[in-house]
Amino acid sequence: MQVLSFGSLNLDYVYQVDHFVKKGETLASTGLQVFCGGKGLNQSLALQKAGISVRHAGVIGPDGQILVEMLEDAGVDCSLVQHVTEPRSGSAIIQRDLQGDNCIILYGGANKAVDEALVDRVLNEFHSGDYLLVQNEISSLPYLVRRAHERGMYIVLNPSPINENLFAVDFSMIDLIILNEIEGKALTGCTGDVEELLKRLCQVFPRAEIVLTLGEDGSMYHGNEGTIRERACRVHHVVDTTAAGDTFTGYYLAERIHGRSVAEALRTASLAASLAVTRKGASASIPRWDEVQQLSLGLQENVSIQ
Numbered sequence: 001m002q003v004l005s006f007g008s009l010n011l012d013y014v015y016q017v018d019h020f021v022k023k024g025e026t027l028a029s030t031g032l033q034v035f036c037g038g039k040g041l042n043q044s045l046a047l048q049k050a051g052i053s054v055r056h057a058g059v060i061g062p063d064g065q066i067l068v069e070m071l072e073d074a075g076v077d078c079s080l081v082q083h084v085t086e087p088r089s090g091s092a093i094i095q096r097d098l099q100g101d102n103c104i105i106l107y108g109g110a111n112k113a114v115d116e117a118l119v120d121r122v123l124n125e126f127h128s129g130d131y132l133l134v135q136n137e138i139s140s141l142p143y144l145v146r147r148a149h150e151r152g153m154y155i156v157l158n159p160s161p162i163n164e165n166l167f168a169v170d171f172s173m174i175d176l177i178i179l180n181e182i183e184g185k186a187l188t189g190c191t192g193d194v195e196e197l198l199k200r201l202c203q204v205f206p207r208a209e210i211v212l213t214l215g216e217d218g219s220m221y222h223g224n225e226g227t228i229r230e231r232a233c234r235v236h237h238v239v240d241t242t243a244a245g246d247t248f249t250g251y252y253l254a255e256r257i258h259g260r261s262v263a264e265a266l267r268t269a270s271l272a273a274s275l276a277v278t279r280k281g282a283s284a285s286i287p288r289w290d291e292v293q294q295l296s297l298g299l300q301e302n303v304s305i306q
């Protein structure tokens with residue numbers, strides 16, 4: 001069994017600000033850091049750190065070698081990453097405020113150079129029973145999902161960021177969807193409570209197991225194994241929320257592939273995401289497996305288990 005993560009690779013320019021810039025305002029930042037990021041890269045790294053061998057596919061521009069080197073240093077197989085001379089790699093301008101919240105402007109760059117020929121070349125290496133993990137930051141996503149489904153792959157979708165491109169994907173081909181409440185509401189048009197949202201998600205993703213993250217209210221699973229809820233961890237000092245969702249997604253999927261129960265997977269994913277928000281950066285904030293284990297034993301400061 002192989003795990004393919006086909007997704008974005010971005011250079012993240014993170015500006016520390018007192019507040020998010022307003023219309024017409026010129027705002028001085030108090031610091032700039034550059035990190036490796038992109039939802040695809042972050043989720044590949046989280047999976048790999050959680051003990052799964054990952055093959056990452058995507059496209060980088062001439063400035064993207066550092067992204068591949070970082071993944072390879074962590075053990076991710078990047079032989080399926082295509083290098084192009086233009087456009088430049090994907091990037092993100094991220095404002096991080098004093099509460100650790102962020103807002104992000106994306107430039108798709110080389111992530112939008114994923115075409116059907118590349119999808120076919122990559123998928124030729126995978127077979128029925130292999131996993132495909134995707135988000136919504138690359139081009140040709142509907143084609144990728146369709147071809148992977150035809151090959152009998154198990155398709156995991158983190159539908160982030162939500163935009164009109166996503167609605168060209170055949171949602172009936174998704175086996176597992178991992179998303180947050182805001183994304184769920186945007187996808188379904190639901191304005192009701194969580195129970196109503198789950199009902200609507202089941203209609204939109206008729207075959208899929210659903211994992212819904214609920215911020216301070218923890219997370220929920222709904223699918224073949226019933227409905228399972230997990231509480232959140234309490235983080236005493238949030239430094240940076242970037243990539244917390246990516247960490248959760250990678251760790252949850254890794255735990256399930258390792259054969260752990262849904263409840264255990266939700267628990268571990270939530271511990272890993274809690275650690276990620278205590279650190280700066282996207283990929284740089286994703287914890288190692290042993291750090292997550294230490295936290296589960298109550299041996300980490302700044303996060304407590306409820």
Ligand code: RIB
Binds near residue numbers: 010036038242243245
């Ligand atoms: O989820 C966080 C990521 O979103 C960042 O790394 C940024 O690159 C954007 O893709």
